[in-house]
Amino acid sequence: MKNQAYRMAMLFDFYGDMLTDRQKEFYDLYYNEDLSLAEIAENYGITRQGVRDVIVRAEAILTELEDKTGIIRRFHKMQEQFTDIQTAVDRIRQINEERRYYDNGIEGSCNDIQSILDQLRQE
Structure with a gap:
């Protein structure tokens, strides 16, 4: 139900x-x-x-x-993809923080991806 x-x-x-x-x-x-x-x-x-x-x-x-x-079906698929992207960004950040030499470029790229992802979620 x-x-x-x-x-x-x-x-x-x-x-x-x-x-x-x-x-x-x-x-x-x-x-x-x-x-x-x-x-x-x-x-x-x-x-x-x-x-x-x-x-x-x-x-x-x-x-x-x-x-x-199929708009609702595609909407649900996009939501799953957003979650997958978020998981990947979080994992990259975690790996970068665990490294002996933290890379600001990697963090910057993660921030860029996160910003785009946040914009897509709002649309």
């Missing part, structure tokens, strides 16, 4: 602007506010099935967008 909720949240975060206002509202109430279909239906004066149809359609749109673009 947590995996499904996380997946739905990611889909909404990345592609939610592609939904209609009604789809966004119902999707948000159902997944983020944890309202039941019946509660949403009661608040909007429609049937539970009507709410379900809107949410299922929104899910289909978001899933189709991810299937076509």
Whole structure:
């Protein structure tokens, strides 16, 4: 269940602007506010099935967008790569500090890589 909720949240975060206002509202109430279909239906004066149809359609749109673009998949891959780069920079720094003759050039290069990595993480 947590995996499904996380997946739905990611889909909404990345592609939610592609939904209609009604789809966004119902999707948000159902997944983020944890309202039941019946509660949403009661608040909007429609049937539970009507709410379900809107949410299922929104899910289909978001899933189709991810299937076509793969943006979330690439986002996760980039996050893994950032972690790998960070690990490598930390290891290089550690080796440099353990050396008998500390190399300022190596430290400077590590700082440059760290700065670029920090910028990429913010984008």
